[in-house]
Amino acid sequence: MSRLDAWPFAALPAFPAERYSALGERIGRILGAEEHDVVLVPGEAIVALEAAAREAGASRRRFLNVATSVYGRLFGDWLADAGGEVTTVSPAVAGQPIAIDEVRAALSGGSFDAISFVHGEAATGIVNPIDDILAEARGLGLVAIVDAVASVGAEPLVLGEDGPDIVVVGPQKGLRGPAGVSAVAINTRGWALLARPPRRATLSSLSLLDIRRDWLDSDRAVIPGTPAPHELWALDAALDAIGHEGIDGVVARHRLAARAARSGARALGIATWTGDDERSSGLTTGVLLPQDVDRTRVIALAQALFGVTLAVGPEGVDPRLVRIRHTAAEAGFEPVLAVVAALGGALVAAGADVDVAAGAAAVVSVYAEARHDDAHDD
Template sequence: MTFDRWNPLNDTPVFPARRYASIADRIGKVLHTRNDVLLIQAEAVVALEAVATSLARPGLRTLNIVTSPYGLWFGGWLRRGGAEVIDLAAEPAHPIALATVEATLRANPDIAVLSLVHAESASGILNPLKEIVALARARGIVTVVDAVASVGGHALDVDELGIDIAVIGPQKSLAGPAGLSALSVSPAAWELISQENGPRDSILSLLDQKTWLDGDRGALPGTTAPLEFFALEAALDRVEAEGLGALVARHERAARATRTGLTALGAEPWTQQQKASHLVTTAVVPRAADPKALLAAAAPLGMELSSGVGPGAERLVRLNHTGLRARFDIVLGNVAAYGMALGKLGFPADIAAAADAVASIYAD
């Protein structure tokens, strides 16, 4: 056996340094922002930790909205840096109540940073982003939004809303690689990040990452992974060819069709449509059913069903219609698989009615 043959996976050409800036600009268009865009050579959880680490200082008061384990992590990273954190937890597996956010802000007028997740893939819920950011903006509070599970699946206009830091990963609705992430940073956020005693010489230092912006936006700091960047370019090509509005609409339709199908099936979607993610739809497992047994019954069908994640989601099943899965055949297959699994466990499920309901959403 010879080992001198070129392999497209192991022997990827060097990614041209001049194209990193182009990728950042294209991501800025996806986010509808003119703020600085940084490229992080790691999955989005690293970008989120870098944001928390770069902002946190002793004496910084923050309001951290918790609607999943990711929110808990973010609060922990802020505390590690010495920040004073108010964790405002929603009812398990539910969106945060806007009135609760407003009351907390009113009772704590010295809050400087507010952080939240837009959409939660863990439970399929959607937080009221526009309204929460408006509350923060009116008080001069810097906002941090985890948009990993919403970008491309929900409308997201960073500049219009006034979001200071938006963190995204391309692996969900954008159907790109999982090994990279990106974030936009406003001048107000840079002002906080640039205060004394911020972390340096670290992958978690946004100030270190900013050296790329302060130069000619050529080669990125560190050793880059060319395969990931070629894949990200290809994903952006596909997004731009489809059109961002069409991409969001495709996810909205997949979510609506899934909910309509589940209802016709006789199943119970977890949350109201206006409070639900467009990327995954969660169904409530019947009280007498074992969620693990239901998923095991569905597994041989090879569809996109999985268990909910985190407190309050133990009896939820997620039907995944993210990215390339946001299409008729996957949506129909997911709903039918859920119905067939219910039937195997002895629960009623009208699969024919569900199929008609899904088809009705795609008939336009």
């Protein structure tokens, strides 16, 4: 037997067109996207984000772009590069959620056709106030474009009549799916905003309009392009799992994990990055290490002593920021308890004065209370 024959994906069957069509419909049901089309984009979510930004920017409309991370800044750059007139607003403190008053002030300072923003930021562990931003957008008749890659499955997100018009989804985070395929949900207002960039080839793999033409507006007998079948089968399996748990259950599990992680961190004796639990991510929790602690050493100790991976915050934010993950399979009691205990243990090993037992007890308490409430409801 050759090494290729032994590889389990060597004989993977092609993904059938009828099942491909169902993938978009299933993602639409997760999002409550009754008025949106859902197109699959072959590639990691950054590809779908760039596709949306460039075709929106080619409309040469006026955009208010809310930038709370590198992804928000990139989206604005793509909009402008394609011809959009872009005004950027960022929070007063880098890496913190945008305040709705900051958005209102920016909107009052100009005339806009659309607003774009990131919903959840896994890089800093924050969530932007989507309901408030959408309410402002609706009041002004703006098209709303939302990067939901790090929020779908971890935060409440229902498109509906008052929801965003264009939403980019990546299944690799809260939905526990593959990274090599993404999706964009687009309603009539969203489609009307998109335009073909000048001097572009008539066929582009980086085009939502081409995908619409070659899939949504076709007989759907042939999948457009050549998407990797293992990514589609993996997405199919992830959606099966979501169907069994229910999207509300997935979101609740992530929100519970976030609450436990934040409670545990505070009981250790360290501060969380954002003090507002409503503005904290269901995927990651940002914490601030004590001033006199070497962040690099703490991260190395957590890995070496406990096999737990911690991550630094992005460039430009407080250098004490460390992120702990509670994403997908890690959004559960044992993983959250382990990461909080490992963070505490690494801090102790680095010479910090923290209470590891109190941190672990806080995690246990949050989960015990939640399970007691569930039993009482039953």
